Amino acid sequence: MYHIAPTALPVNLRQLTAKLLHQNAGASIYLVGGAVRDILLKRSTKDFDLVATGIAGPKLERWLKRHGQVVLVGKTFGVYKFIPQHWSLEEIDIALPRLDHSLKSGRYRDVKITTSSKLKIEDDLIRRDFTINALALNLDNFELIDVVGSQNDLTKKLIRTVGSPRLRFREDFSRLLRGLRFALQLNFKFESKTWSATKSLATKAVTAKLNNSWLIPREIIAREFLKSLTAQPMDAVKLWDKAGLIARLLPEVNAMKGVPQAKIWHSEGDVFKHSVMALNAFTSNQWQKFFPRQLPKLSVLLGILLHDIGKPLTLQTPTTHKVKHIATPEHDTKGAQLVPKIIARLKLTSYVAPDGDKIDADMVEWLVAKHLLLVHGQVANFKPSTLYKYFYQKADWGLALQQVIFADSWATRPADGHRLFDRLLALRKRLKNLQPLLSNKGDLKLLLNGNEVMKLLKLKPGPEVGKILKILTEAQLTKQITTKAEAKKLLQRLL
Structure with a gap:
């Protein structure tokens, strides 16, 4: 028999289950599924699923309600969502052992459920998806129950279904x-x-x-x-x-396969290979220098994957278009136009990660549209207001754009072996020079706001106000004006 040390579980969970067993003679309770797997793999876990046998559903429900909050959203599947008193982790799923009778449609959760406190834990385990998830830990004696060779597959690091x-x-x-x-x-x-x-x-x-x-x-x-x-x-x-x-x-991603690139810039291969390679940029030492202790968010990862999906639509070759090198003009804008359809089709904004991260459809579209920003223009020639607009006005978007540009550059392997980080380094230097003019949050507080501009120049709301605010922003970022009085004088000269 294999046992797991009780200390592998949170103290308050051990206390709770010990109390349940003490107050309900004949009951047994088991930790099941991914939590057991993660304990054996020495991975941290906050997600605890329990199965209770030898106690009827109504009696279990009454006991749970006396010791915390019970949400019955999973009751159809014989599952109680339970939040114990003084519990700070995710809600606990507590279920009666069950048998699933599939209706054979293949549809998600298209099963007929049979739950019974009289079923054995072994009956519950053999209905599970993969062997690595078909483990149970008896929370009375901390004995591990393995009926399908789960431990062997964990040792061999294998994904295997339970049964056929x-x-x-x-x-x-x-x-x-x-x-x-x-x-x-x-x-x-x-x-x-x-x-x-x-x-x-x-x-x-x-x-x-x-x-x-x-x-x-x-x-x-x-x-x-x-x-x-x-x-x-x-x-x-x-x-x-x-x-x-x-x-x-993702047929738009699949379409990048076999799409050639100019070897003078892209010795790494076709567009698909380049885009997939770019997803590994965050593992590089260079990433840590540019973005220390930062991992890419979901929108950045998706932006990296999709950044070149416009290339198959815009491909020009020396043979067919009489160009000197393979080119894909306007692939950034063409690709950006595809992004909303992809995100909507796969409902990618529906997923929310445990840390609250989720896909921002507008951001991903913008990242694809602007990923060539440093290619289209020389960093030295960018106006301060342009830098502020792209990298500070929405700081999280600005950081995301830098990360997409980095990944694209990292996965671009010119034939001469030279890496294309020069533009990004120049950008970082320019941005650093702007920082003293901004708040700790990266905001620029204008010396005159829109209402003040309209009052001084007797203007009505409209595009003209925006143009003037842009002029004020540029003047403030270049230190042409540093006080409200100087800003007003500048406006007077514009009259």
Whole structure:
């Protein structure tokens, strides 16, 4: 028998379950699923799922209500969402053991549930998706229960379904996507039969409908894809591509395959290879120098993946267009036009990460549209107001743009081996020179606001006011004016 030290669990959780067992003779309670897996892998976890046997549902519900807040949103599936008193972590799922009777449609959660306090924990475990999630820890004696070889697969770092992969996936096709995500989060490989079933069923899983509804809701696809992208950005795209899912879900990204680039700038390969490579930029030493202790947010990752999706639409070659080098004019603007459709189609804004991060559709579109900002113009020639507009007016957007530009530059490998960080270094120097004129938050407080401008110049609201404010911003950032009086004199000269 294998046991886990009680100290692997939070003290208040151990106290709570000990009290439940003491006050309910004949009951047993188990920690199940991902939390057990993570304890064995020495990964931190805040998500605790419990299964209670030997205690009837109504009695369990009454006990839980006396010891915390019970949310019954999961009651249909025999699950109580429980927030114990003095509990600061995520809500706990407490369930009765259950059997799932799949209706064989493959639709997400299209199952008939049988719950019973008389079922054994082993019955509950064999219905689960993957062996690595089919573990239970008895919270009375802390004995580990493994009925499907879970520990062996954890040791070998394998993703394997419980039972037949095809049957398990056909019960709920979203399990395919969970498997991909687990492989990336845990850095595991697929067991051969599980991978074979994943590849053969993936296309159907994400494209099939029943009664005009997707078998896998787009929100579930968004969640699993973005979780995968967060775990290992570059490898996520590669793995989802090997499963055939990039072609089906992101045809705009798939279209970058085979699109050539001028080798003088892009010795790394075609547009797809460049874009996927760019997702790995944050692992470089150079990233740490530019963005110490920072990881890219979801919108940045998506912006990096999509930054060149306009290239297939704008490709010009020496053979077909009589140009000197391969070119893709206006691929930034053409690509940006595709972004809202992609985000809406896959409902990518529906997912909210545990830290609150989520896709900002407007930001991603802007990042793709502006990723060539330092290519289109010389940094030395940028007006201070231009720098302020792009990098300080919305500081989080400005930082995101720098990160996308960095990733694009990092994945651009000129034939001469020279790395293209010069423009970004020049930008950083210019931005540093602006900082003394700004607040700690990066804001520029104008010496005169819009209302004051309209009053002084007797103007009505309109574009003219905006133009004048832009002139004031430029003058203030270049230190031509430093006081309200000087700002008023400048306005008088504009009359």
